[in-house]
Amino acid sequence: MSGFNFQPIGYLATPFADKFGIPRQPNLAPHAQGVLKLLSPYNRAEAVRGLEAFSHVWLTFVFHQSASDWKPTVRPPRLGGNTRIGVFASRSPFRPNPIGLSLVELIKIDTDSGVALTFKGIDLVDGTPILDIKPYIPYAESIPTARGGFAGSPPPELAVIFSPEAESRLKPELRALIEDVLKQDPRPAYANDAERIYGVRLYQYDVKWRCDGQTTYVIALEKVA
Known part of the structure; x- marks a missing residue:
């Protein structure tokens, strides 16, 4: 069988300029909003007719920033970054076909000029x-009795404290x-230096922030030119 050629229906605008810091699963950051503007010829109001009746949608997307090579096993951060499992037993972005699914909440449909969908x-x-x-x-x-494997429960959450400078x-x-x-502690699984300063865009x-494993301290906010 020959390969398949897919074209994007649009590109998602989100707060995350870099991969580092992105939540590892959808809906862990409910205040993270994104806007999808559909491209022609898909940006017609009739293409989303009836979608307003649904609260959530699946987005099929491309891991466009992931390396094209893949390996049969991966090391999920949830398992500490050292234990290997099969790529098909994970949600790793390094896959034979770099395609992913994300379940998001639909909060707005705008068809005044083309089609723009807002999600959180x-x-x-x-x-x-x-x-x-x-x-x-x-x-x-929705399958309440489903087994979640190594991710059967939500990850523990850290306290977040803002410095007076950042708060202002x-x-x-x-x-x-x-x-x-x-x-959500976006640090690499192997990170344990409580004094290291990280940056999330x-x-x-x-x-700018640091983390001691229990609390994340926001030190400063720097506006990017």
Whole structure:
């Protein structure tokens, strides 16, 4: 069988300029919003007719910033970054076909000029190519008795403390997004230096922070030119 050729229906604009700091699953950062503007010829109001009746949708997307080579085993951060499991037993972006699924909440549909869809609970880098949108069907896709393997429960959340300097520069919506992101502890699994300063780019800000394993301390916000 020959290969397949897919074209994006649009590109998702998100707060995450870089891969580092992006939540590892959708809906872990409910204040992370994204906007998808559909490209022609898909940007017609009739293409999303009826979508407003659904609260959540599946986004099929491309891991466009991931390396093209793949390996049969990967090391999930949830397992400490040392234990290997099969790539098909993981959600690693390094896959034979770099395609992913993300379940997000649909909060707005704008068809005044083309089609723009606004979502929240985003876990994708800015500029992610979107291949398809499908409505989430609760009765068929919510399975309370399902087993979650090594990710059977939510990861523990950290406390987030802002320095007076950082606090003085924060707007409420940015503060909430920073808390959403940093309480998930986005550090590499092997990181244990409590004094190391990290940076996460959110919108036009570089957020400087450190973490002692229980609390994340936001030190400063630097506006990116």
